[in-house]
Amino acid sequence: MSTEGVGGSPLPADERVGVEEFGYRQELKRALSFRDLLVYGMIFMVPIAPFGIFGYVLDASRGMVALAYLVGMVAMFFTAMSYRAMSRDFPVSGSVYAYAQRGIGRAAGFFAGWLILLDYILIPALLYVVSAAALAPLFPAVPKAAWVVGFLLVGMVVNLRGVELTARASRVFLVLELTVLFAFLLVGLIALYSGAGAGRLTLAPLYQPEVLTPAVIGAAVSVAALSFLGFDAISTLSEEVKDRRRGTVGRATLAALFLMGGLFILQTWVAADLSRGLTFRSLDTAFYEAAAVAGGSWLALLTAGATALAWGVANSLVSQAAISRILFAMARDRQLPAPLARVHPRFKTPHVSIVLVVLVSLVVALAFLDNVALLTSLVNFGALTGFLFLHASVIVHFLVRRGSRNYFSHLLLPGVGFGIIAYVLYSMGAATWLLGLGWLAVGVLYYLVLTRVLRRDTALEV
Numbered sequence: 001m002s003t004e005g006v007g008g009s010p011l012p013a014d015e016r017v018g019v020e021e022f023g024y025r026q027e028l029k030r031a032l033s034f035r036d037l038l039v040y041g042m043i044f045m046v047p048i049a050p051f052g053i054f055g056y057v058l059d060a061s062r063g064m065v066a067l068a069y070l071v072g073m074v075a076m077f078f079t080a081m082s083y084r085a086m087s088r089d090f091p092v093s094g095s096v097y098a099y100a101q102r103g104i105g106r107a108a109g110f111f112a113g114w115l116i117l118l119d120y121i122l123i124p125a126l127l128y129v130v131s132a133a134a135l136a137p138l139f140p141a142v143p144k145a146a147w148v149v150g151f152l153l154v155g156m157v158v159n160l161r162g163v164e165l166t167a168r169a170s171r172v173f174l175v176l177e178l179t180v181l182f183a184f185l186l187v188g189l190i191a192l193y194s195g196a197g198a199g200r201l202t203l204a205p206l207y208q209p210e211v212l213t214p215a216v217i218g219a220a221v222s223v224a225a226l227s228f229l230g231f232d233a234i235s236t237l238s239e240e241v242k243d244r245r246r247g248t249v250g251r252a253t254l255a256a257l258f259l260m261g262g263l264f265i266l267q268t269w270v271a272a273d274l275s276r277g278l279t280f281r282s283l284d285t286a287f288y289e290a291a292a293v294a295g296g297s298w299l300a301l302l303t304a305g306a307t308a309l310a311w312g313v314a315n316s317l318v319s320q321a322a323i324s325r326i327l328f329a330m331a332r333d334r335q336l337p338a339p340l341a342r343v344h345p346r347f348k349t350p351h352v353s354i355v356l357v358v359l360v361s362l363v364v365a366l367a368f369l370d371n372v373a374l375l376t377s378l379v380n381f382g383a384l385t386g387f388l389f390l391h392a393s394v395i396v397h398f399l400v401r402r403g404s405r406n407y408f409s410h411l412l413l414p415g416v417g418f419g420i421i422a423y424v425l426y427s428m429g430a431a432t433w434l435l436g437l438g439w440l441a442v443g444v445l446y447y448l449v450l451t452r453v454l455r456r457d458t459a460l461e462v
Contacts, residue, residue: 044318063272065272087253123379159324188271188295192274228264339352
């Protein structure tokens with residue numbers, strides 16, 4: 001195992017990390033830098049993510065869409081700090097699954113992994129559905145299902161070829177998305193101060209005391225949380241990082257969260273003031289209609305097209321990569337079928353897991369083709385319940401097992417994070433809870449079969 005850091009300089013012994021110390025073989029290719037991780041997280045979060053769900057967040061927040069994103073960023077800060085803490089001690093693929101497994105125990109690990117699977121498995125499908133919805137008005141003769149299949153195949157081919165190709169493609173898409181975003185912000189601000197919409201930037205998207213209640217903000221954040229999902233996926237690539245310093249993944253996680261959170265707040269603030277007094281044709285197209293107020297049809301087409309490419313191609317690349325690594329990690333620990341842990345001999349990618357993700361995404365996307373809101377809620381339910389396990393893992397691992405006296409980092413921060421996430425989950429609708437608990441029930445049955453019928457010992461050495 002290499003003991004060198006960036007530039008070939010030796011790493012201190014307590015900073016060298018590798019999967020071998022956890023009983024695994026290094027099978028995935030270590031090819032990613034800090035910059036690659038940051039770009040990966042930004043692409044997964046999508047710099048223009050609010051374009052696709054702006055109408056839903058605006059509606060749920062009673063117009064305080066910028067506040068919803070601000071609260072969401074604060075909430076995710078506590079979660080990012082928990083990811084940072086656990087990724088330092090356990091630099092392996094698997095994210096929440098691996099952290100709960102080793103931080104609490106095998107049962108907690110399984111259910112954390114099972115719940116986060118609901119997030120990661122559904123995210124690619126959601127991306128395809130939102131992209132198809134963005135393109136439908138531009139190309140009415142093309143069925144939405146055709147767009148779904150096309151986007152899905154592009155993501156599969158790139159991911160099968162290897163993580164380096166995924167990283168290179170991500171950098172190109174990031175530049176394109178940021179270019180479109182800055183074009184919208186420039187044209188939007190000029191239009192605002194030329195008399196469009198509210199006529200200027202106002203405080204309304206951030207604070208309206210007459211409608212501001214915890215329930216309203218909780219409901220809005222439960223939708224806006226979708227835009228933040230992705231910074232957490234950086235941890236799934238821990239085994240593919242060139243620089244083996246323990247803090248690399250944590251630093252990239254925090255950097256992605258704050259960079260993207262600031263962009264989300266700014267773009268939704270401008271869009272909300274542009275849409276003042278506007279009656280939307282559809283919540284799906286709300287942002288593009290606000291863009292039309294600022295720059296006319298060309299800007300509406302540009303933002304809609306960018307959304308389709310960002311969600312359907314760029315984000316699907318990294319989301320497929322993330323979920324395939326979760327499946328790989330769980331199968332390697334014998335909690336999912338063994339073929340999912342196979343690594344392609346040439347490309348060094350978990351190819352069986354990637355193909356499974358593609359097939360599941362196709363079925364789910366076609367089933368929810370016209371129900372973006374429910375699919376969004378289910379994705380968030382899976383992610384947020386997984387985050388509860390993450391925060392609990394920090395407390396148990398550091399305070400209980402290791403006897404840490406750093407109560408600020410290992411009790412206060414994860415404790416506050418747990419409380420915020422729990423309240424956002426509480427604010428979700430009954431339909432989301434019904435389907436989410438249904439998924440959990442299936443997981444309970446599968447775990448009982450795994451441990452009681454197959455007699456499979458899924459414990460790890462902690």
